Amino acid sequence: MTESRDAAATLADRQAISDTVSGLLDAIDRRDWTSARSRLAPQVRTDYTSLFGGSPRTQSDAELIEGWCALVPGFDATQHLTGPILADISADTARVRCAVTAVHCIGRDHWTPSGHYEMELMRIGGRWVIGAIVYHNVFVAGDDTLPKRAQGRAGPPEEQA
Numbered sequence: 001m002t003e004s005r006d007a008a009a010t011l012a013d014r015q016a017i018s019d020t021v022s023g024l025l026d027a028i029d030r031r032d033w034t035s036a037r038s039r040l041a042p043q044v045r046t047d048y049t050s051l052f053g054g055s056p057r058t059q060s061d062a063e064l065i066e067g068w069c070a071l072v073p074g075f076d077a078t079q080h081l082t083g084p085i086l087a088d089i090s091a092d093t094a095r096v097r098c099a100v101t102a103v104h105c106i107g108r109d110h111w112t113p114s115g116h117y118e119m120e121l122m123r124i125g126g127r128w129v130i131g132a133i134v135y136h137n138v139f140v141a142g143d144d145t146l147p148k149r150a151q152g153r154a155g156p157p158e159e160q161a
Helices: 002-030 033-038 061-069 146-154
Strands: 040-047 057-060 077-082 086-090 093-106 109-124 127-142
Touching: 002 033, 002 077, 002 086, 002 093, 002 109, 002 127, 033 040, 033 061, 040 061, 040 109, 057 061, 093 146, 109 146
Parallel strands: 040 127
Antiparallel strands: 040 057, 077 093, 086 093, 093 109, 109 127
């Protein structure tokens, strides 16, 4: 009986983890910053160096959302598509991997990076939240000037939040 309960808890955790990751990407695409922030830990380590260069960062959930607000709304549309979300769960922590292709459009132009996410999640207050996001770029298709154009179109972050 205990083994059956453990399996059910694991399935429930896997679904909750998958919903957290998918929900974050969906919220970003819908520009629902409140929903996106609800899926993040209070401090989040991010590493997009394989795509943008620079250095990994640790920032508050609010600072991360502010950064996304300075870019994402400048696109006419975005769509993050993932493959299966694979999770290794240990008590109240999880390591997650998934393939991702993110289409970003301005008019008919697109910028489409494809790669893999590695995320670390933790259970806080009974909910799974994302504490680390590492993106490993595989390739980029389309117009690589679109992110800079989007930044110019996004407007001040306080107008977006």
